Amino acid sequence: AIICVYQSILLKCDIFEVISNQVENEKVIKDLFFLNLTANVIEHKPYLTKMVADKLSNWTFDRLGFMEQAILLVAVAELLSEDADKAVVINEAIEYAKKYTAADSYKFINGVLDQL
Secondary structure: OHHHHHHHHHHOOOHHHHHHHHOOOHHHHHOHHHHHHHHHHHHHHHHHHHHHHOOOOOOOHHHOOHHHHHHHHHHHHHHOOOOOOHHHHHHHHHHHHHHHOOOOHHHHHHHHHHOO
């Protein structure tokens, strides 16, 4: 889900277009969690963005890197689901940040998500 949201932000294209490109991958089609999570990000993106923006100090959401935006949007959407374990969601977001963002971005992401 993070990669699809990232591609949508980076390419400034509709996320449905990104998902349709991913649908060719049969594994993605069968992953209902991925589809539901991505749909929640699409449906609630303005609300999710505001939730993150409200926790930023001396920053705006648009100043964040595209991958940081994607990780935060997906993590917040996941946190809003009923069965989400906050510690697990934050840990997953940190691991993605360590893998795909600048060296210390994971600390920033951890700080933002911990406030929610």
